[in-house]
Amino acid sequence: MTEIRRIGGRIGAEITGADPNAVPYDELNGLLLEHKALVFRDAGLDEDGQIRFASRFGDLTRAHPTLPPVDDRPDILPVDAEEGIRSNHWHTDVTFIRTPPAVSTLRALVVPPYGGNTLIANAAAAYRDLPEPLREFADRLWAVHSNAHDYILPRGDGDAADSYRRTFTSKRYKTAHPVVRVHPETGERGLFIGGFAERIVDLSAGESRDILRILQSYVTRPENLLRVVWNPGDVVVFDNRVTQHYAPDDYGDLPRVLHRVTVAGDVPAGVTGERSRIVEGDDAAHYTPAA
Ligand SMILES: O=C(O)CCC(=O)C(=O)O
Numbered sequence: 001m002t003e004i005r006r007i008g009g010r011i012g013a014e015i016t017g018a019d020p021n022a023v024p025y026d027e028l029n030g031l032l033l034e035h036k037a038l039v040f041r042d043a044g045l046d047e048d049g050q051i052r053f054a055s056r057f058g059d060l061t062r063a064h065p066t067l068p069p070v071d072d073r074p075d076i077l078p079v080d081a082e083e084g085i086r087s088n089h090w091h092t093d094v095t096f097i098r099t100p101p102a103v104s105t106l107r108a109l110v111v112p113p114y115g116g117n118t119l120i121a122n123a124a125a126a127y128r129d130l131p132e133p134l135r136e137f138a139d140r141l142w143a144v145h146s147n148a149h150d151y152i153l154p155r156g157d158g159d160a161a162d163s164y165r166r167t168f169t170s171k172r173y174k175t176a177h178p179v180v181r182v183h184p185e186t187g188e189r190g191l192f193i194g195g196f197a198e199r200i201v202d203l204s205a206g207e208s209r210d211i212l213r214i215l216q217s218y219v220t221r222p223e224n225l226l227r228v229v230w231n232p233g234d235v236v237v238f239d240n241r242v243t244q245h246y247a248p249d250d251y252g253d254l255p256r257v258l259h260r261v262t263v264a265g266d267v268p269a270g271v272t273g274e275r276s277r278i279v280e281g282d283d284a285a286h287y288t289p290a291a
């Protein structure tokens, strides 16, 4: 029997006893828009099943603009601790290109016996939490997002982490996005920043850092978070247009493997309707052929 229950006060619902591919699309998308992150327990999906699931939300992107996919699976990004991947920084996926994914799906294959959770934050609740003068200020700001600024480079020591960092930045992208994005399906406003946001347009590096820190502190308030404690077989889908996420690096050298499949997104629009623009690099057509 299918059971749906809210798990965070402001974000997240857990669904048990359902085949994610059997939930009618309108209901599924409605749940995603409302809760922003859905956790399907023991979803029973294999690689093809995850691809089918993600495809329900739209055309898929390739695995990643610069990172290699799972063997023979151009749409699947391996998130493998052994390969030096530690996403222990708050981010929205792939915001350094003009068309970041709309939706991200993660499927747990191997999880450590403790730790290795994923935190997901509601960036629309964060926007609503801002005092009005800050909201009005943020509405007018734009930020340049890059895949090559220090803060975002994946953490970790050793050859695997070094090689991962080199591959991650093998081609450089920079895009200017509105700091406040209007969600294309709901019209809701959310802070659209995260770890790839390097610089506020027209401000100095120091001013940018301080302002991003203040805005970001609203995103990561505990009130706005969901903590996903994984079991193998769980599948999580989140709305990448209005969330950020963070994977704590708290499980030492224990193995942890997830597979990520993402859905192509539109060009973000700010509160005036003005759309994101490329600052460096190209439109990543090899990654998001639908764009
Ligand atoms: O490892 C995780 O839980 C999340 C990884 C991540 O941020 C991603 O694949 O986009």
Ligand SMILES: [Fe+2]
Binding pocket: 087, 091, 092, 093, 245
């Ligand atoms: Fe991510």
